[in-house]
Amino acid sequence: MSFADRIPAYLERTEQALERALPDAARPPQRLHAAMRYAVLGGGKRLRPLLVYATGEAFAVPPDRLDAPAVAIELMHAFSLIHDDLPAMDDDDLRRGRPSTHRAFDEATAILAADALQPLAFEVLATALPLAAEPATQLRLVALLSESCGPNGIAGGQALDMEAERRQLDPAELEHMFRLKTGRLLRASVLLAAHCSPQITDAQLHRLEVFADALGIAYQIRDDILDFTLPGQDLNSDAVKAKATYPGLFGLARAQARTDQLLDIAIDAISDLGASAGALRWMARHTMLRSE
Amino acid sequence: MSFADRIPAYLERTEQALERALPDAARPPQRLHAAMRYAVLGGGKRLRPLLVYATGEAFAVPPDRLDAPAVAIELMHAFSLIHDDLPAMDDDDLRRGRPSTHRAFDEATAILAADALQPLAFEVLATALPLAAEPATQLRLVALLSESCGPNGIAGGQALDMEAERRQLDPAELEHMFRLKTGRLLRASVLLAAHCSPQITDAQLHRLEVFADALGIAYQIRDDILDFTLPGQDLNSDAVKAKATYPGLFGLARAQARTDQLLDIAIDAISDLGASAGALRWMARHTMLRSE
Numbered sequence: 001m002s003f004a005d006r007i008p009a010y011l012e013r014t015e016q017a018l019e020r021a022l023p024d025a026a027r028p029p030q031r032l033h034a035a036m037r038y039a040v041l042g043g044g045k046r047l048r049p050l051l052v053y054a055t056g057e058a059f060a061v062p063p064d065r066l067d068a069p070a071v072a073i074e075l076m077h078a079f080s081l082i083h084d085d086l087p088a089m090d091d092d093d094l095r096r097g098r099p100s101t102h103r104a105f106d107e108a109t110a111i112l113a114a115d116a117l118q119p120l121a122f123e124v125l126a127t128a129l130p131l132a133a134e135p136a137t138q139l140r141l142v143a144l145l146s147e148s149c150g151p152n153g154i155a156g157g158q159a160l161d162m163e164a165e166r167r168q169l170d171p172a173e174l175e176h177m178f179r180l181k182t183g184r185l186l187r188a189s190v191l192l193a194a195h196c197s198p199q200i201t202d203a204q205l206h207r208l209e210v211f212a213d214a215l216g217i218a219y220q221i222r223d224d225i226l227d228f229t230l231p232g233q234d235l236n237s238d239a240v241k242a243k244a245t246y247p248g249l250f251g252l253a254r255a256q257a258r259t260d261q262l263l264d265i266a267i268d269a270i271s272d273l274g275a276s277a278g279a280l281r282w283m284a285r286h287t288m289l290r291s292e
Numbered sequence: 293m294s295f296a297d298r299i300p301a302y303l304e305r306t307e308q309a310l311e312r313a314l315p316d317a318a319r320p321p322q323r324l325h326a327a328m329r330y331a332v333l334g335g336g337k338r339l340r341p342l343l344v345y346a347t348g349e350a351f352a353v354p355p356d357r358l359d360a361p362a363v364a365i366e367l368m369h370a371f372s373l374i375h376d377d378l379p380a381m382d383d384d385d386l387r388r389g390r391p392s393t394h395r396a397f398d399e400a401t402a403i404l405a406a407d408a409l410q411p412l413a414f415e416v417l418a419t420a421l422p423l424a425a426e427p428a429t430q431l432r433l434v435a436l437l438s439e440s441c442g443p444n445g446i447a448g449g450q451a452l453d454m455e456a457e458r459r460q461l462d463p464a465e466l467e468h469m470f471r472l473k474t475g476r477l478l479r480a481s482v483l484l485a486a487h488c489s490p491q492i493t494d495a496q497l498h499r500l501e502v503f504a505d506a507l508g509i510a511y512q513i514r515d516d517i518l519d520f521t522l523p524g525q526d527l528n529s530d531a532v533k534a535k536a537t538y539p540g541l542f543g544l545a546r547a548q549a550r551t552d553q554l555l556d557i558a559i560d561a562i563s564d565l566g567a568s569a570g571a572l573r574w575m576a577r578h579t580m581l582r583s584e
Contacts, residue, residue, distance in 0.1 A: 023443045032443060032451035083407060088399035107380035108454055111403070115375060115410070116447035122414050123438035126431050136427040139418050142434050146415035151315045151324060155408035159324035162400060 003054060003279035010063075014049040015041070017067040018074060021124050031105065035113035036120075039101045040078040047219075047287070048073045048189045054279035055193035055208070058270075059200060068128030069192035072145060075121040077185060080154050082114035089158075121145065131196070141192050148188040157181025164244035171258075174244055175217050182223075183216020190215075190280075210269035211280065218262035219287050221246040221255050226291070228252060263288045295346060295571035302355075306341040307333070309359040310366060313416050323397065327405035328412075331393045332370040339511075339579070340365045340481045346571035347485035347500070350562070351492060360420030361484035364437060367413040369477060372446050374406035381450075413437065423488070433484050440480040449473025456536035463550075466536055467509050474515075475508020482507075482572075502561035503572065510554035511579050513538040517547050518583070555580045 018040055023033045049070035056066045085092040085100035086107065093103050102110035125141045132138075147153060157180030164177060190212040194200050224245035229252070247255040266284045270277045310332055315325045341362035348358045377384040377392035378399065385395050394402035417433045424430075439445060449472030456469060482504040486492050516537035521544070539547040558576045562569045 029443070029448055029451035029455060031455065032448060036443065080407075083403055086403065088403060109451070111375055111378065111380060112447045112451050112454075115372075115406075115441075115450075116443045118407070118410050119438040119441035119445070119447075120443070122434055123442060126435035126438060135431045139427040139431050139434070142414055142431070143418035146411040146418060149407075149411035150415060151321070151328065151408045151412070153411070155404050155411075156321055156324060158407075159321035159401070159404050162404075163321060163323065 003057070003282040006279075007050065010050055010053045011046055013053075013063065013067065014046050014070055014074065017071045021071045021075065021120065031109055032112055032116060035101055035105045035109045036117055038104055039082050039110075039113055040075060040117065042098055043096045044074075044078075046074065047283075048077055048185060051186060051189035051280075051283055052193040054283045055190045056196065057279040058273050058277045059194060059197035059204075060276070061193060061196045062130075064130045065196045066193055068124050068131065069141060069189070069196065072121040072124045072141075073185060073189050073192065075117045075124065076145065076149060076154075079114045079117040079121070080149075080158075080185075082110050082117075084158070086110065118149070137195060140195050144191050144195070145188055148184040153180055153184040157184070161244060168249065169244055171246075171250060174246060174249065177244065178217045178220040179213060182220040183213055186216040186219060187212035204273075207269045207272065211266045211284070214262040214266040214269065215284055215287060218259045218266070221259050221262075222288060222290065224248065225252065225255050225259070259288050295349070295574040298571075299342065302342055302345045303338055305345075305355065305359065306338050306362055306366065309363045313363045313367065313412065323401055324404055324408060327393055327397045327401045328409055330396055331374050331402075331405055332367060332409065334390055335388045336366075336370075338366065339575075340369055340477060343478060343481035343572075343575055344485040346575045347482045348488065349571040350565050350569045351486060351489035351496075352568070353485060353488045354422075356422045357488045358485055360416050360423060361433060361481070361488065364413040364416045364433075365477060365481050365484065367409045367416065368437065368441055368446075371406045371409040371413070372441075372450075372477075374402050374409075376450070378402065410441070429487060432487050436483050436487070437480055440476040445472055445476040449476070453536060460541065461536055463538075463542060466538060466541065469536065470509045470512040471505060474512040475505055478508040478511060479504035496565075499561045499564065503558045503576070506554040506558040506561065507576055507579060510551045510558070513547050513551050513554075514580055514582065516540070517544065517551070520544060551580050 022037050022040060025033045025037055027033060052066050052070040052073065053063060056063065081095060082101045084090050085095055086102055092100050094100060098104070101113060105113070122142055122145065125138055125145060128138065149155060157177055160177040161181055164174070169177065187209065190208050191205065194205060194208050225247050227245070228247045246258065263284060267281055270280055273280070314329050314332060317325045317329055319325060344358050344362040344365065345355060348355065373387060374393045376382050377387055378394055384392050386392060390396070392402075393405060397405070414434055414437065417430055417437060420430065441447060449469055452469040453473055456466070461469065479501065482500050483497065486497055486500050517539050519537070520539045538550065555576060559573055562572055565572070
């Protein structure tokens with residue numbers, strides 16, 4: 001049975017864990033809770049939770065130790081998407097084929113729902129029962145997640161993206177922006193899961209960082225390639241607004257060559273893990289070859 | 293020497309600790325870092341850090357153990373003020389006599405600066421050196437701060453405040469909204485500091501919760517009284533916009549009587565602590581009697 005065969009069970013597990021973590025829509029403030037649930041439970045590929053479980057497979061971490069990291073990272077991802085879509089940011093009316101949260105509710109509710117998802121992510125990590133006897137581990141997860149979201153993570157990457165509208169970036173600058181904006185949360189998915197293994201070594205962590213860093217940058221380039229090439233894309237999207245994208249700045253051929261190169265770097269980084277890293281390799285290839 | 297005499301040193305300590313925690317304005321993304329620093333270092337009464345150090349005095353906690361909680365809570369406070377002031381929220385152009393963050397920079401930068409301050413608060417707690425040998429303590433601080441900011445904290449209180457624009461609240465509902473919106477972070481200031489004492493008991497924590505809860509509600513009522521009665525207030529402020537305020541809904545006399553009552557409840561709750569709680573009593577009285 002390959003990782004692909006186990007994905008439906010992991011997805012089901014993720015949805016149930018997210019459902020448990022989110023506040024009841026029947027309790028006040030109902031509108032806030034409804035907006036939080038709308039943003040999180042409204043579909044999505046669950047790439048980050050899958051990356052958590054795939055990393056766990058490489059180190060034989062029991063899945064129940066991984067639920068909190070998977071949920072925390074997905075809540076954080078949902079938080080960042082709500083704010084990205086706001087009128088003052090990307091001003092997107094649609095997300096996953098439905099109205100974005102500020103369109104489905106209102107702007108103030110969307111801002112607050114995101115603001116509530118972020119601390120909930122930390123609360124999930126700090127109160128995870130399967131990790132309760134290991135506060136040092138939980139604290140490391142909190143530290144890793146927090147640094148992935150702040151000025152040296154998502155928020156910093158978004159800020160660099162805004163600055164990129166004013167001047168053209170070179171490839172290294174563009175990739176650094178991707179590293180923070182997109183890569184840090186994928187890196188967190190891998191590292192949080194790895195830290196749930198009591199046996200993880202510094203050398204293994206280092207190789208996983210190389211893997212995740214390459215994956216994160218390649219994922220964003222692939223995203224931009226898809227925006228450029230797929231039919232039926234929103235013409236009001238990033239690509240058309242001439243934002244900083246790899247194919248936009250350096251051409252489709254170079255963008256494709258760079259993702260191929262990054263995929264090689266990622267796969268090579270985890271070669272020492274052998275057969276146990278089958279799930280991670282599957283995730284890397286799937287991410288690079290996906291068509292949506 | 294009374295607590296009031298020690299306040300200048302605590303304020304100086306707070307500013308230095310905040311300065312150390314914030315990213316360098318010279319490093320990219322400069323505009324994000326500048327906005328974070330503008331929002332945090334731009335004055336403010338530092339009530340929450342003072343409450344942290346005052347609580348620490350009651351349990352003889354060395355101040356260096358309290359710096360991380362003081363900073364984390366003040367960063368979280370700054371985060372919430374930036375988002376409160378946004379056009380989609382209270383739409384305030386001024387904060388502390390200067391342009392609000394989205395007016396001094398731009399709306400997107402303000403949203404991102406706040407989004408970066410929130411994880412930084414958790415990072416400060418998770419990486420505090422004077423607490424590094426006590427991961428269980430640090431984790432408790434993270435859990436307390438996270439629950440103070442989510443749906444059962446600041447964000448939930450803001451959502452209740454928005455709902456209050458649609459229907460009139462009764463006194464208990466209004467106080468519950470204040471409890472979440474304003475009280476939870478004051479409560480966190482007291483509880484985080486208390487948890488930095490290795491000797492703290494559950495009974496003491498319970499009394500501190502009663503103290504902080506009364507203080508938080510009273511603080512918000514006092515805030516609204518000041519908006520109503522002080523000359524030179526911004527006529528475009530909460531009061532005039534007929535938001536949910538205690539004096540607005542139930543009259544000034546009843547608002548004043550309620551703060552007096554809450555002050556009694558707060559002082560009574562910590563009577564067992566005796567002389568060691570002098571700083572906490574000072575903070576409670578000062579909060580209730582302040583004229584700005």
